[in-house]
Amino acid sequence: MVWAIFGTMIVLLLLGFPMMIPLIAGSLIGFVGIFGGFSQLDTMVQQIMAGIRPASLIAVPMFIFAADIMTRGQSAGRLIDLVMAFVGHLKGGLAVATAGACTMFGAVSGSTQATVVAVGGPLRPRMQKAGYNDSFILALIVNSSDIAFLIPPSIGMIIYGVVSGTSIAELFIAGIGPGLLILLLFSIYSYIYAVRNNVPTEPKSTWAERGQAIKRALWPLGFPAIVIGGIYGGIFSPTEAAAACVLYALILEMIVFREMDLRTLYATAKSTGLITAVVFILVGAGAAFSYVISFAQIPQQILGAIGIDEMGQYGVLFTISIAFFVGCMFVDPIVVILIFVPIFAPVVQAVGLDPVLVGTIITLQVAIGSATPPFGCDIFTAIAVFKRPYVEVVRGTPPFIFMLLSVAVLLIFFPQIALFLRDLAFGY
Amino acid sequence: ETWRYAFEEALEEVQGKFAQKFKEEVEANSDHEIQLFPFGTLGESADTMEQAQSGILQFVDQSPGFTGALIPEAQVFFVPYLLPADQDQLVEFFRTSKTIKELFPPLYADQGLELLTMFPEGEVMMTTTEAVETPEDLNEVKFRVMTNPLLVSSYQAFGATPTPLPWGEVYGALQTGIIQGQENPAFFIESTKMYEVTDHITRAGHNNFTTAVMANKEFYDGLPDEDKEVIQNAIDAAFDYIVEYQTGLTEESLAKIMEAKPDMTITELTEEQREPFKATAEAVEQEFLEVGGDQAQEILDQMKADLAAVSEGGGEAAEGEAATEDGSTAEGEAAADEAAMETADEAEEAAEGEETGN
Amino acid sequence: MTLDDKHAPEPDPDVVAAAKAASIDDDDIDDSKYVSGLPGFLGVIDVGIARIEAILLAAGVLLMAINTMANVVGRVVGHTLYFSEEVNQALIILITFAGISYAARHGRHIRMSAFFDALPFPLRRAMMVLIAVITAAAMFLLTWYSLDYVLSQASRGRLMPALNIPQWWIIVWAPMGFFLTGLQYTLTAIKNVIDKDIWLSTSTLEGYDDSREEEI
Ligand code: NA
Numbered sequence A: 001m002v003w004a005i006f007g008t009m010i011v012l013l014l015l016g017f018p019m020m021i022p023l024i025a026g027s028l029i030g031f032v033g034i035f036g037g038f039s040q041l042d043t044m045v046q047q048i049m050a051g052i053r054p055a056s057l058i059a060v061p062m063f064i065f066a067a068d069i070m071t072r073g074q075s076a077g078r079l080i081d082l083v084m085a086f087v088g089h090l091k092g093g094l095a096v097a098t099a100g101a102c103t104m105f106g107a108v109s110g111s112t113q114a115t116v117v118a119v120g121g122p123l124r125p126r127m128q129k130a131g132y133n134d135s136f137i138l139a140l141i142v143n144s145s146d147i148a149f150l151i152p153p154s155i156g157m158i159i160y161g162v163v164s165g166t167s168i169a170e171l172f173i174a175g176i177g178p179g180l181l182i183l184l185l186f187s188i189y190s191y192i193y194a195v196r197n198n199v200p201t202e203p204k205s206t207w208a209e210r211g212q213a214i215k216r217a218l219w220p221l222g223f224p225a226i227v228i229g230g231i232y233g234g235i236f237s238p239t240e241a242a243a244a245c246v247l248y249a250l251i252l253e254m255i256v257f258r259e260m261d262l263r264t265l266y267a268t269a270k271s272t273g274l275i276t277a278v279v280f281i282l283v284g285a286g287a288a289f290s291y292v293i294s295f296a297q298i299p300q301q302i303l304g305a306i307g308i309d310e311m312g313q314y315g316v317l318f319t320i321s322i323a324f325f326v327g328c329m330f331v332d333p334i335v336v337i338l339i340f341v342p343i344f345a346p347v348v349q350a351v352g353l354d355p356v357l358v359g360t361i362i363t364l365q366v367a368i369g370s371a372t373p374p375f376g377c378d379i380f381t382a383i384a385v386f387k388r389p390y391v392e393v394v395r396g397t398p399p400f401i402f403m404l405l406s407v408a409v410l411l412i413f414f415p416q417i418a419l420f421l422r423d424l425a426f427g428y
Numbered sequence B: 001e002t003w004r005y006a007f008e009e010a011l012e013e014v015q016g017k018f019a020q021k022f023k024e025e026v027e028a029n030s031d032h033e034i035q036l037f038p039f040g041t042l043g044e045s046a047d048t049m050e051q052a053q054s055g056i057l058q059f060v061d062q063s064p065g066f067t068g069a070l071i072p073e074a075q076v077f078f079v080p081y082l083l084p085a086d087q088d089q090l091v092e093f094f095r096t097s098k099t100i101k102e103l104f105p106p107l108y109a110d111q112g113l114e115l116l117t118m119f120p121e122g123e124v125m126m127t128t129t130e131a132v133e134t135p136e137d138l139n140e141v142k143f144r145v146m147t148n149p150l151l152v153s154s155y156q157a158f159g160a161t162p163t164p165l166p167w168g169e170v171y172g173a174l175q176t177g178i179i180q181g182q183e184n185p186a187f188f189i190e191s192t193k194m195y196e197v198t199d200h201i202t203r204a205g206h207n208n209f210t211t212a213v214m215a216n217k218e219f220y221d222g223l224p225d226e227d228k229e230v231i232q233n234a235i236d237a238a239f240d241y242i243v244e245y246q247t248g249l250t251e252e253s254l255a256k257i258m259e260a261k262p263d264m265t266i267t268e269l270t271e272e273q274r275e276p277f278k279a280t281a282e283a284v285e286q287e288f289l290e291v292g293g294d295q296a297q298e299i300l301d302q303m304k305a306d307l308a309a310v311s312e313g314g315g316e317a318a319e320g321e322a323a324t325e326d327g328s329t330a331e332g333e334a335a336a337d338e339a340a341m342e343t344a345d346e347a348e349e350a351a352e353g354e355e356t357g358n
Numbered sequence C: 001m002t003l004d005d006k007h008a009p010e011p012d013p014d015v016v017a018a019a020k021a022a023s024i025d026d027d028d029i030d031d032s033k034y035v036s037g038l039p040g041f042l043g044v045i046d047v048g049i050a051r052i053e054a055i056l057l058a059a060g061v062l063l064m065a066i067n068t069m070a071n072v073v074g075r076v077v078g079h080t081l082y083f084s085e086e087v088n089q090a091l092i093i094l095i096t097f098a099g100i101s102y103a104a105r106h107g108r109h110i111r112m113s114a115f116f117d118a119l120p121f122p123l124r125r126a127m128m129v130l131i132a133v134i135t136a137a138a139m140f141l142l143t144w145y146s147l148d149y150v151l152s153q154a155s156r157g158r159l160m161p162a163l164n165i166p167q168w169w170i171i172v173w174a175p176m177g178f179f180l181t182g183l184q185y186t187l188t189a190i191k192n193v194i195d196k197d198i199w200l201s202t203s204t205l206e207g208y209d210d211s212r213e214e215e216i
């Protein structure tokens, strides 16, 4: 059944079916195979509902909405002008700024999808204009957004901590090192890319011009203030910060800048709803598919055959890495963590691995797998929001996957990348 | 045959321990195999409950609080200071309660479920960023509770601002200060690391987290008698096991917390300090009677009778259970009638009060 | 990306910024230009449904923003709206299921078209018929079983804990959404059979050029 499921999914995907069909077909085959008929398909519907229902997902449509309002109006442009005033003259400066903004926003908002939209949305056209190739831009945005998994607060780490009984505070700190290392690698790659493709730079801004840019960006600087100050200041949850951004964007664009009328507001809300639906039906169908994988205990079957008990520390870490990477290529990260962590827990303990290190490696693999084709929410979100073909969204991915996997390997051989800060903070 | 059993916690938490023991017993005494599905692997609590109703799962563990959306009477377990703080009395209540053995099963049966047992998971404690000794200390405190009207009223009555929040956001919200408190049993505070983001644990003794194990009714009714017996025996064995397992679990969990975070303060409120908290229970009880469904009154009365029985006859019953069984039942019934009359009077008074109050 | 045409050109930096700002609005869907694939009276109903879907989408998103902010304000003044989360749940289900049909109507569902695009025209057209037929069949199957699910939830009497309303009220959009989506794909299959061109939906032509719309 396993081969029938994955085979059918890949074939339907390649034939050009709407993306929900491979996912629905995968779960259909599973349900029919497990229950010997259609009798339990109402549970498949239940799981589709369960997939789209979580309260934290509300941040996604809210950030899509806010970003769309900001981009149609002036807020986004003014913020980007401010960034350009400081980095426009540097080779690869805009790309590095984009990677940094994605990392920071993703870290704070806790939602990689929201990051793709809120940061990638406004910055992508500016990068295009600056001369970057679109598939580089898309891959940069999607992969930088996924660094968010590693930098606190991270939902993936919280779930791992709860399921494995590991200190969440320690996990949070351990994620920072690898997260920054990845950002560094992405920045270096962006610089090399800009040099090799001869991306032009802008003339260096004078301090007077920079002052002007700051002045013009004063109102829109309220957005980072709301997101960062609001969330770390304990005023908003990430979801609420997203809604606050919507409200603030409406105030700016409708009242302060007078850039948006009610008709445009309606069109923006409708377009947000449309993008949300297109992505969320895939989230729902993906949840139904995850259910099948979980119910049929497919991971247990596969992993049971590998004989992980015989391996040493490195063998276990590599097996875990591969399992999570492959799992997240097809299934939602949270579900993968929930299913896999208990399976691996005994062997992790048996070979004496630090659960914080394991958690960091798992979180990294989850981030990599989520940005890796064929299935991934961030990929779907990028397709829906940027209206670019699937292939183009994933075409620029390989160098990024390579860098991420290098960090994963480094982490296995040099755990101090993750544990240094932890040991420092907790006095180990 | 393979049977599937889903529960709301991780494998190494109380529900998971119960499920593991149940699996072990069933597999040792029959040819059946049991697959365990911990928290989240088949969806949330409400999802697995529906799957048990539709027969995809044979067994499910769901806390009555979550069952409230389906069986409103089950919310009785959220009425504060109803269950005894004393562990022996509590266990005796779960063993003997007529409410659980006789009144609840038909309500669960209406939902296609066979109620196999209910068991306590541990005393519910508050973890907060500021110390709590009186209800006044909860003023302005945004306190995370499950989305349940009775929990909301309980904490409103305590003076806090109840703030429902999805479980996944609680840790982060405590860390950034959106909320300043939440409640759970000690083992759960330990395993979910809630102590990392709060500084005080308060034992007000207001409740004990209760949970229920059910089977799909059609499945269960269709089983041959020997299988039913295997299941019942396994449930009994798992119940005994979990009672044993829990002895000291709370203290162990608290000790682990203190080890991980030495500057955590744990305060057990004195009887005197609990009085003002207890005084608020009456209002929540009234609310239960309003939202607790058709049989709310009956359930509450019987529950009080059961509890009266264990608190009065507790010591003797423990010594010579078989000999005094008949006697204590009679006692229980007498107490039930008394309690029923009392609450009826109280309800009347309250109703009058409300009328004149408005 | 076209330049913004909202204002007469002025050398004002704000306007320049507005012009430079990327806009997603150049492919907003104009509902008044939507032409139904159905003939006569049925077409009128279809256009009406399309309008309702659009309004539900926009209203759902706006209400979600208002509801979420109201919860923040409530918490700050000490009265948390403890039903707020459930309202958002209801809205996200509404948006998703009103939206999948609206997306099908306008050929907006995400697909991987690289191999499809490489096929010769007649094969591509046949393939599109097949895709539309199978997708429609899957949608109708889900319509049936989501109806089944809604009815069983109704018979169980499950309530939303905070809103205290029957849970099936908020999931009833699922069978409707699946049905209308199935209908759109059925019409798309028919349109591809009878028309000489290739259609992504009854109103969206599959493109040959590299323009944005049809590839998603
Ligand atoms: Na993060």
Ligand code: NA
Residues within 6 Å of the ligand: A328, A329, A330, A369, A370, A371, A372, A373, A374, A375, A376, A377
């Ligand atoms: Na993926």
